[in-house]
Amino acid sequence: MAQLENATPTIYEVKKSTHRVKQNDLDENIEDPIDSEEIFDLLSDINDPEHPYTLAQLNVVQEELITVEKSERETVIDVKFTPTIPHCSMATLIGLAIRVKLQRSLHPTVKLLVSITPGAHDSELTINRQLADKERVAAAMENPGLMQAVNQCLRAPE
Template sequence: MSAGAQLENANPVIFQRSGERLLTATDEDEDVHDPIDDREIFDILFVNDSESTVGIEFTPTIPHCSMATLIGLSIKIDVSITPGTHASEDAVNKQLADKERVAAALENSSLLEVVNQCLTTRSA
């Protein structure tokens, strides 16, 4: 890094994974609500830095689960700006949350080209 270059995020918040999750009897009981916590998120997220992607894996209840596709399609991911980090935070978050506005924005060929460049896998 050159002497005049600044880090984009000089003070990142770093979370450390603290071992495997222990299963309890209630974890496998379908009648007991099992809330998602921070540790469970670390268990299902997969970051691929070389391709600039984040993936999520889920485990179907049985190997031949007929609902696997429906479950995958029902996983909802919300993307938003960290509170207090952008001058137009509310406007950007509103657009990111409105899938019709996102689709409309991508009808702009110049914007679509830039997005496609961001999504293209970098060559080594």
């Protein structure tokens, strides 16, 4: 078995969602605005690629690091994530899993920004450039091995 980069990560209690379904949420004729809590709920159950925990349990994704800006022209969702260690080799895979989950869950017109929390990783600028490059992300999504790893992160808990 391979040596884990972070053999003993800190596990955090994940706060329960306070999002309540309202009657208007079920009416398809009424637009339901997206908020940071809803995005956090989407991302919180993504599995860590190295540990049997979710990104929320490891505090890699946090509601406080998600912003949603809506204007007349566009909706922009900005997700910052924090790897558990500053030299995490899985940071690009985690960022890709976040981006793929959002792409699969949201309308294609929503603009997505996925990046590492400033100062949280030794290679944050390089990884952020990769995650922001639509062509590189598209190419990564065509790589069967990489998509298998992403899908493993996105599979529902058993």
